[in-house]
Amino acid sequence: MRASWLIAILVLIAAIWPVATFSGYHLFQLTMVVVYAIAILGLAILTGINGQISLGHGAFYAIGAYTTAILMASWDVPYWVTLPVSAVVCAGVGFLVGLPALRLGGLYLALTTFALAVAIPQVLKHKAFETWTGGVQGLVIDKPEAPFDLPLTSDQWLYLFSLFVGVIMYALAVNLTQGRIGRAMRAVRDHAVAAEAMGINLAMLKTRTFAVSAMYTGVAGSLGAIAVAFVAPDSFSVFLSITFFVGLVAGGAASIGGTIIGAIFIEFVPNLADKVSKAAPGAVYGVILIVMMFLMPKGAGGFVADMWRKLVKAGGR
Amino acid sequence: MPAESDQPLLRITGVKMRFGGVVALGGVSFDVAHSQIRGLIGPNGSGKTTLFNCISGIYRFMEGDILFEGKSLANVPRHEMANVGLGRTFQNVALFRPLSVRDNILVGAHHMAKSGFIANALRLPGVRREDAAAQVRLDDLLDLLDLRSVQDIPAGSLPFGTQKRVEMARALIGAPKLLLLDEPAAGLNHSEVDELAELILQVRDHFKISVLLVEHHMSLVMRVSDKVVALEFGLKIADGTPDEVRAEPEVIRAYLGDSNTEAVH
Numbered sequence: 001m002r003a004s005w006l007i008a009i010l011v012l013i014a015a016i017w018p019v020a021t022f023s024g025y026h027l028f029q030l031t032m033v034v035v036y037a038i039a040i041l042g043l044a045i046l047t048g049i050n051g052q053i054s055l056g057h058g059a060f061y062a063i064g065a066y067t068t069a070i071l072m073a074s075w076d077v078p079y080w081v082t083l084p085v086s087a088v089v090c091a092g093v094g095f096l097v098g099l100p101a102l103r104l105g106g107l108y109l110a111l112t113t114f115a116l117a118v119a120i121p122q123v124l125k126h127k128a129f130e131t132w133t134g135g136v137q138g139l140v141i142d143k144p145e146a147p148f149d150l151p152l153t154s155d156q157w158l159y160l161f162s163l164f165v166g167v168i169m170y171a172l173a174v175n176l177t178q179g180r181i182g183r184a185m186r187a188v189r190d191h192a193v194a195a196e197a198m199g200i201n202l203a204m205l206k207t208r209t210f211a212v213s214a215m216y217t218g219v220a221g222s223l224g225a226i227a228v229a230f231v232a233p234d235s236f237s238v239f240l241s242i243t244f245f246v247g248l249v250a251g252g253a254a255s256i257g258g259t260i261i262g263a264i265f266i267e268f269v270p271n272l273a274d275k276v277s278k279a280a281p282g283a284v285y286g287v288i289l290i291v292m293m294f295l296m297p298k299g300a301g302g303f304v305a306d307m308w309r310k311l312v313k314a315g316g317r
Numbered sequence: 318m319p320a321e322s323d324q325p326l327l328r329i330t331g332v333k334m335r336f337g338g339v340v341a342l343g344g345v346s347f348d349v350a351h352s353q354i355r356g357l358i359g360p361n362g363s364g365k366t367t368l369f370n371c372i373s374g375i376y377r378f379m380e381g382d383i384l385f386e387g388k389s390l391a392n393v394p395r396h397e398m399a400n401v402g403l404g405r406t407f408q409n410v411a412l413f414r415p416l417s418v419r420d421n422i423l424v425g426a427h428h429m430a431k432s433g434f435i436a437n438a439l440r441l442p443g444v445r446r447e448d449a450a451a452q453v454r455l456d457d458l459l460d461l462l463d464l465r466s467v468q469d470i471p472a473g474s475l476p477f478g479t480q481k482r483v484e485m486a487r488a489l490i491g492a493p494k495l496l497l498l499d500e501p502a503a504g505l506n507h508s509e510v511d512e513l514a515e516l517i518l519q520v521r522d523h524f525k526i527s528v529l530l531v532e533h534h535m536s537l538v539m540r541v542s543d544k545v546v547a548l549e550f551g552l553k554i555a556d557g558t559p560d561e562v563r564a565e566p567e568v569i570r571a572y573l574g575d576s577n578t579e580a581v582h
Contacts (some may be wrong), residue, residue, distance in 0.1 A: 178470060180427065
């Protein structure tokens, strides 16, 4: 327990340090790491911990992003106020999407959520909503400035703000998944019939878990929209959902800490692949992914946990 | 037996169950008294497991009724069974394999706490109180079932006999009034069955609960049960003390075959 606190503090220090030293663009990349980490955390709660597969979390990310963008562009709502609104909206949508999940197990649920991800860009482009969504063009929103005349650039402030939101979201997720509810989530994943016999209401637990998961990914979408200062339907294609899924598996599906590594992976590895080969970055990306899965079959989170255990054992001797 | 038992803990009256045209249970009736170990025996296909699933809500019986403390279980949802006072184990164990022994057992206490998602995420004081209460019961069971040394180990990696004890602990932490055991001796060797017999008696005496033991293993049932009921083809063929049931010609015929036909056993 104490060791995990120490790690948390070290991670936090390492996370704040770039503010002073990194350039604007690199800070923006780190902001996106935080954003993706929160999005993947939502997926980890659903898929890794509760065992419900979603291939459509990009849809919730899009809904969160658009909620924030519409509120800011149409009603001049301050950016930070849009986050709780987006959380409520996405939790509601997630709850509704979670209802068919009760009847559709495993792979069928994956397909249902996939269908949602396929549909969302077209819904956002649809004429009926054009007044709010801006149609194909999307919406441009203002990048927030640092408040209280703090001597920070917009990028620096945005990074710190995202980090602040991220720390809160992670702390809540750790509490949730380590207590009674988290145990119930895992129990349902591992043996639903036995979990039910222990008094767990499967329908209630699964739909609420879906809502929480969608809320996390939705808030990430909101933060992402603020960071990019722009939303457009084509940024939320099916590929985004798959990317989140890749991040989840690369990080280690049931590992909370692993989601951060997963986020670093999906933010930087495509760039890295691009540097290695301008002609075939997709192929390089694929090779890196396969090598990583081969070396760390339990994902990066599982790998680090195993290494840590070995280290503690060696230290204990 | 406690004084309150003018009403049995569990009363099964005329329960019928059909699958398509096959009659699995043709009207079975018997009682389980307070603090009683009740054996339920019968050859394969006799309806033991069907009846077990009717009691635990996996199947919904078609006729008759199952009363627990006088109240019908007919429409109780499965996830409410633990709250009503029914604990159970599974044939061939159904543990949450990657979870530690401790977490497995604590899941059994799920229904005793009420804290929801938000309270848990914020770790409100009520959540900590609930955790502390569950921890006390957990400690008791770790000692009683000799699981303390393995409490941090993933349940799926333990030997089968130990897994059975974990499952028993998981059922017991929820403070059931009736413990349903579905073929607990399946897959155990001779000495493990002896330990199991000891354990069942110990559990009954320690927690003052009733046990319904559905079992193939005749010697185990006869050794620990206060009363035994025997089924064949969905009908009750004997009901009484182990000695009475053992002496019943119908039971001997059902288990050993008719002396006129060529008995396989």
